[in-house]
Amino acid sequence: MTLQAAPFTSKEIARIQKALRNQSRFWRPKREALNLAREKVQVGVTRKGLPKTRFEYRCLMGCGFRSFDPKGLQVDHIWEVGPIAKKAVGVLVTSKKPLPLFRVDWGAYIQALLCPLGRLRAICRPCHATKTAYYAKGQEIPDEHYL
Numbered sequence: 001m002t003l004q005a006a007p008f009t010s011k012e013i014a015r016i017q018k019a020l021r022n023q024s025r026f027w028r029p030k031r032e033a034l035n036l037a038r039e040k041v042q043v044g045v046t047r048k049g050l051p052k053t054r055f056e057y058r059c060l061m062g063c064g065f066r067s068f069d070p071k072g073l074q075v076d077h078i079w080e081v082g083p084i085a086k087k088a089v090g091v092l093v094t095s096k097k098p099l100p101l102f103r104v105d106w107g108a109y110i111q112a113l114l115c116p117l118g119r120l121r122a123i124c125r126p127c128h129a130t131k132t133a134y135y136a137k138g139q140e141i142p143d144e145h146y147l
């Protein structure tokens with residue numbers, strides 16, 4: 001006998017998914033991915049004549065985006081997390097309308113979301129949006145985008 005979670009409604013799935021995505025910002029490899037995109041650059045000279053430096057964050061898609069603000073970058077899942085795997089298993093009868101119930105593969109979803117550093121990279125928002133749009137169309141982002 002395998003241990004199975006109770007089935008969920010679409011609304012419950014969406015809420016849990018949102019909470020998992022939200023908490024994934026504390027995933028250590030995500031912070032490490034952001035650190036891999038930063039480089040110390042000289043921005044001037046101190047009064048003592050020493051180099052004044054700051055961290056600059058660069059998009060790892062190679063578009064040329066640079067920012068001193070780490071919020072300019074987002075951590076991309078190189079292998080898209082994708083939609084959650086769910087299977088309809090019945091209906092919940094309520095006083096309003098019947099709600100479909102689903103069994104969800106939370107393990108697969110969490111593994112895709114909280115993946116190792118090697119499958120994460122920090123990229124700028126426009127590159128992330130472009131990549132996600134290609135993914136939504138079922139296409140790979142073309143090579144010329146990286147040039």
Ligand SMILES: [Zn+2]
Nearest residue numbers: 059063124127
């Ligand atoms: Zn970019």
